[in-house]
Amino acid sequence: MAKTSAHQKNRSYTNVVYATPVSEHPSLDEVYEVTPFSEAFWTYLNYVILNIFGWFRDLLRNARIENRKGSAENNPPGFVPLYQSYESFYTRNVYQRIADCFNRPIGSVPGATLDLLERVTDDYNWSFRFTGGKVKTINLASYNYLGFANNSGPIVESVINSIKTSGLTAASTTQEFGTLTQHRKLESLLAEYLGTEDAIAFGMGFATNALNIPTLVGKGCLILSDELNHASLVLGARLSGAVIKVYKHNDMNHLERLLRESIVSGQPRTHRMWKKILIIVEGVYSMEGSLCKLPELIELKKKYRAYLYLDEAHSIGAMGLRGRGVVDYWKCDVNDVDILMGTFTKSFAAAGGYIAGKKDLIDHIRVTSHSTAYATSMSPPVVEQIVSVLNLLLDNDEEHEGRRRINQLAWNTRYFRQRLTKMGFIVYGHPHSPVVPALLYSPSKIAAFNREMLKRGVAVVTVGFPATPLVLGRVRFCLSASHTKEMLDEVLKHAEEVGDLLNMRKSKLNPKRPFHETES
Amino acid sequence: MGSSMTRGDIESLATDFYDLLESFKHAPFYHISFEIFLVLAVIWLVFFRKPRAIEKKLTEREKQELIDEWQPEPLVPPVDPNHPALNVRVLDGIVGKTVEIDGKKSLNFATFNFLNFVGNSRISEKAIQAVQKYGVGSCGPRGFYGTIDIHLELEERLAKFFNCEEGIIYSYGFSTIASIIPAYSKRNDILFVDEGVHYAIQKGVEASRSHVKWFKHNDIQDLERLLAEQEVLDKKNPKKARTIRRFLIIEGLYVNYGDICPLPRMVELKYKYKYRIFIDESVSFGTIGQTGRGVTEYYDIDRQKIDLISSSLEYSIGSIGGFAVGSSFVVDHQRLSAQGYCFSASLPPLLAAAAIEALNIMEEQSTPLFETIMSKSKRLHKKLLSIKGYSVMGDEISPLKHLRLANALNTIGRLEEIVQFAQTRDITITVARYLTDEHLLPEPSIRLILNVEMTDEELEFLCTVLQEALVKVTS
Numbered sequence: 001m002a003k004t005s006a007h008q009k010n011r012s013y014t015n016v017v018y019a020t021p022v023s024e025h026p027s028l029d030e031v032y033e034v035t036p037f038s039e040a041f042w043t044y045l046n047y048v049i050l051n052i053f054g055w056f057r058d059l060l061r062n063a064r065i066e067n068r069k070g071s072a073e074n075n076p077p078g079f080v081p082l083y084q085s086y087e088s089f090y091t092r093n094v095y096q097r098i099a100d101c102f103n104r105p106i107g108s109v110p111g112a113t114l115d116l117l118e119r120v121t122d123d124y125n126w127s128f129r130f131t132g133g134k135v136k137t138i139n140l141a142s143y144n145y146l147g148f149a150n151n152s153g154p155i156v157e158s159v160i161n162s163i164k165t166s167g168l169t170a171a172s173t174t175q176e177f178g179t180l181t182q183h184r185k186l187e188s189l190l191a192e193y194l195g196t197e198d199a200i201a202f203g204m205g206f207a208t209n210a211l212n213i214p215t216l217v218g219k220g221c222l223i224l225s226d227e228l229n230h231a232s233l234v235l236g237a238r239l240s241g242a243v244i245k246v247y248k249h250n251d252m253n254h255l256e257r258l259l260r261e262s263i264v265s266g267q268p269r270t271h272r273m274w275k276k277i278l279i280i281v282e283g284v285y286s287m288e289g290s291l292c293k294l295p296e297l298i299e300l301k302k303k304y305r306a307y308l309y310l311d312e313a314h315s316i317g318a319m320g321l322r323g324r325g326v327v328d329y330w331k332c333d334v335n336d337v338d339i340l341m342g343t344f345t346k347s348f349a350a351a352g353g354y355i356a357g358k359k360d361l362i363d364h365i366r367v368t369s370h371s372t373a374y375a376t377s378m379s380p381p382v383v384e385q386i387v388s389v390l391n392l393l394l395d396n397d398e399e400h401e402g403r404r405r406i407n408q409l410a411w412n413t414r415y416f417r418q419r420l421t422k423m424g425f426i427v428y429g430h431p432h433s434p435v436v437p438a439l440l441y442s443p444s445k446i447a448a449f450n451r452e453m454l455k456r457g458v459a460v461v462t463v464g465f466p467a468t469p470l471v472l473g474r475v476r477f478c479l480s481a482s483h484t485k486e487m488l489d490e491v492l493k494h495a496e497e498v499g500d501l502l503n504m505r506k507s508k509l510n511p512k513r514p515f516h517e518t519e520s
Numbered sequence: 521m522g523s524s525m526t527r528g529d530i531e532s533l534a535t536d537f538y539d540l541l542e543s544f545k546h547a548p549f550y551h552i553s554f555e556i557f558l559v560l561a562v563i564w565l566v567f568f569r570k571p572r573a574i575e576k577k578l579t580e581r582e583k584q585e586l587i588d589e590w591q592p593e594p595l596v597p598p599v600d601p602n603h604p605a606l607n608v609r610v611l612d613g614i615v616g617k618t619v620e621i622d623g624k625k626s627l628n629f630a631t632f633n634f635l636n637f638v639g640n641s642r643i644s645e646k647a648i649q650a651v652q653k654y655g656v657g658s659c660g661p662r663g664f665y666g667t668i669d670i671h672l673e674l675e676e677r678l679a680k681f682f683n684c685e686e687g688i689i690y691s692y693g694f695s696t697i698a699s700i701i702p703a704y705s706k707r708n709d710i711l712f713v714d715e716g717v718h719y720a721i722q723k724g725v726e727a728s729r730s731h732v733k734w735f736k737h738n739d740i741q742d743l744e745r746l747l748a749e750q751e752v753l754d755k756k757n758p759k760k761a762r763t764i765r766r767f768l769i770i771e772g773l774y775v776n777y778g779d780i781c782p783l784p785r786m787v788e789l790k791y792k793y794k795y796r797i798f799i800d801e802s803v804s805f806g807t808i809g810q811t812g813r814g815v816t817e818y819y820d821i822d823r824q825k826i827d828l829i830s831s832s833l834e835y836s837i838g839s840i841g842g843f844a845v846g847s848s849f850v851v852d853h854q855r856l857s858a859q860g861y862c863f864s865a866s867l868p869p870l871l872a873a874a875a876i877e878a879l880n881i882m883e884e885q886s887t888p889l890f891e892t893i894m895s896k897s898k899r900l901h902k903k904l905l906s907i908k909g910y911s912v913m914g915d916e917i918s919p920l921k922h923l924r925l926a927n928a929l930n931t932i933g934r935l936e937e938i939v940q941f942a943q944t945r946d947i948t949i950t951v952a953r954y955l956t957d958e959h960l961l962p963e964p965s966i967r968l969i970l971n972v973e974m975t976d977e978e979l980e981f982l983c984t985v986l987q988e989a990l991v992k993v994t995s
Contacts (some may be wrong), residue, residue: 104665106667106669142666149659151651151654167639170615171638175604175608207694211694232864235859239727249794260587276595343865350655350660373953376834386594460526461834
């Protein structure tokens with residue numbers, strides 16, 4: 001990418017509509033810097049101190065010196081306690097201290113800026129009180145990759161229209177009387193967009209995985225699942241009754257070893273041959289920001305005759321030249337992936353999930369899915385939102401709005417990641433993924449980063465254990481096509497300040513250095 | 521026959537034997553010990569050696585051959601193209617009291633639209649306002665900026681409606697009870713579940729990996745038998761019994777049968793055998809009870825005695841999603857451990873706004889509305905009973921009834937014919953659809969659902985059409 005074109009983009013993105021800032025060659029370099037020893041030491045010490053305080057406080061509570069602030073059981077004694085005391089040790093003593101960083105209620109559309117409802121706590125996060133005020137912040141927390149979360153505009157008009165003409169629900173299951181013409185239209189547009197033969201849509205992304213994986217594999221089958229797969233994939237795999245083997249995250253050698261060993265030794269104990277082998281991967285992993293290695297996966301799957309299930313919850317719409325997901329990004333053939341799954345919550349700013357693939361696969365799912373038989377079909381206004389977004393992404397309009405947003409997101413990703421790494425933060429993940437995790441390690445820094453950024457008017461998501469490994473707490477920025485360069489600059493300025501305050505800019509691979517505007 | 525053994529032979533034999541014994545005395549010690557060792561070794565080999573397993577180490581070539589030979593089954597089995605799920609009716613417009621099929625309006629007795637809130641203009645207006653304020657999607661899970669003030673309002677309103685401490689909402693009706701059960705019940709715990717519960721509860725029970733004890737549908741004696749058996753086991757091992765949680769999972773009004781659970785006796789047994797009660801009131805919420813508060817109001821039972829009431833927002837309320845209400849102690853646990861709540865995006869705000877407005881209407885219209893629906897259900901029940909040839913399942917005040925052909929004529933084929941005939945006469949009804957792997961597959965039936973705004977003439981018309989259909993099918 002030449003310096004001059006980067007400079008042009010800085011000025012006004014509406015001029016550059018057709019140029020693609022995403023490099024022609026998908027990149028294979030993901031960097032995971034090793035945890036510095038000092039950080040690990042201080043993080044463990046942090047946990048030890050929290051535990052000591054926790055035991056001490058529990059002692060005081062048991063001796064009734066301190067009041068029990070949580071709620072109590074209202075059944076008479078004699079009942080076995082509903083949850084074990086050690087399970088909630090972590091909740092009471094670690095999570096509760098930083099509970100104000102989570103479950104923050106918002107009062108506006110989750111677009112590029114967010115209105116948080118101001119809340120204060122009088123008793124150290126056990127209960128909250130709303131002051132009635134609203135805090136305006138820049139939103140780097142919502143999954144709004146293409147910026148379609150709006151409360152005005154042509155899409156919203158068509159959604160309002162569909163509420164008037166089709167109501168909010170059909171109140172029936174898909175197999176009975178819940179199928180409307182809009183659902184069929186959505187499915188055919190989706191199949192066209194993804195390039196598959198057919199597609200089917202469901203009302204909830206989590207349920208799409210949990211209720212459909214059991215229809216594809218069952219007892220006598222093998223599932224090879226990535227270490228960092230989402231809870232819905234794990235639940236679906238468990239409910240199916242198949243044998244599950246986990247391979248190290250993105251480690252293709254380990255996967256190949258597992259495949260070979262499994263085929264050779266067969267099912268456990270009986271040593272019969274496996275009926276099917278299913279490899280489950282995600283397109284973009286939301287906690288690591290990493291991409292799956294799709295070309296190698298397809299090669300492996302063909303070599304060993306396994307089936308591939310690709311969950312594109314975060315990558316559909318956000319990755320690829322035309323926004324068609326990781327299959328588009330890696331320039332693979334979509335027919336090589338047996339089952340394409342995705343959600344509409346992230347890039348489409350709606351709700352729901354889909355599965356796409358060959359026609360006989362979709363027919364089978366229509367007949368045997370738990371969701372089509374027992375769950376209410378999708379709500380028509382939500383379907384209308386998805387259909388409108390799909391029309392834009394298929395490039396059917398004259399203004400090429402879809403293409404503009406895809407390019408804008410890709411440019412934002414490159415810019416933000418480069419600047420963040422140059423500041424000296426330890427950033428994980430793939431250079432082109434719009435999910436940007438920067439490591440903070442200890443739970444205290446997680447809380448501090450969150451609160452300091454909020455004071456400066458930026459809303460971010462910080463996560464710790466149990467969503468991440470114990471010592472690898474992190475802040476996760478979610479970029480959006482609706483962020484302008486000015487917004488990103490402001491966020492980076494505040495991140496720099498807070499990073500210095502918390503002493504987080506200590507990467508050895510990318511030691512911090514000042515940034516000049518003309519650098520590309 | 522003469523003995524070939526002469527006396528001399530015997531003598532020589534005896535001397536040989538004597539010489540042998542003498543030679544033993546003179547043999548060196550190692551010789552004797554070696555002989556004894558050999559004898560012992562033979563005895564061991566014959567009687568005591570276990571056959572050693574031959575180690576099966578495959579060579580690389582053999583492994584490669586196995587890998588090359590292995591052929592998987594096709595990803596999906598072939599599907600019958602005539603299956604009803606592949607030939608559904610595709611509808612257009614609002615699926616309310618009437619539905620437009622093939623250009624004609626027909627009366628809708630097939631969708632779960634008990635209070636006729638689908639297409640209600642007040643509710644639509646509120647939903648439109650919510651879209652203009654919040655957009656469509658919430659773009660995040662509840663923990664990460666997906667909690668919108670309208671969700672908090674809906675939770676408060678639901679808790680107040682049921683007079684409980686706290687409420688929690690989910691974004692999908694199926695996932696509500698399927699996520700709640702595994703959040704409380706773990707591997708060691710025991711679940712007493714009615715056999716007739718619907719599929720979502722069965723999946724929740726499966727996901728929890730607990731011990732399940734199924735009791736016959738609505739059979740209190742069977743439940744007491746199981747509880748007594750468990751008590752005997754508890755007495756044998758009281759230490760273990762103190763770590764096992766027990767839950768009773770029932771529905772207020774069963775979707776698959778239309779009858780009401782015998783709640784009062786179950787609450788009595790709760791305090792005797794120390795289990796917790798979770799009721800799924802998806803159908804009974806908004807349909808029975810004087811003010812629509814479900815089965816606890818119908819039986820006049822104190823709601824504090826029920827540990828958790830869960831329901832769906834997709835039936836009476838006419839929105840999407842589900843909820844649970846109970847004491848703070850019980851409900852708060854779900855906020856961190858229910859999978860369908862923590863790991864899923866929150867409910868779109870327009871659907872939450874619609875639910876709030878529906879609750880407003882339910883509270884405004886209160887007793888008259890619910891007395892109407894209960895009395896209409898009773899009248900429909902009487903009318904249906906008067907048609908000879910059908911057997912009607914379900915309680916008389918339940919707005920959801922199952923219709924079967926009497927005697928041994930009840931097959932899905934005949935029921936489908938009845939449904940098709942009814943459609944030609946502009947009545948929309950449906951055969952209840954199930955998956956084949958239900959715990960207890962109900963018999964084929966037509967699921968009739970009463971809409972509160974159906975007039976008496978329309979109910980009369982329904983019965984007439986059903987009668988004609990019966991004649992046509994059994995002739």
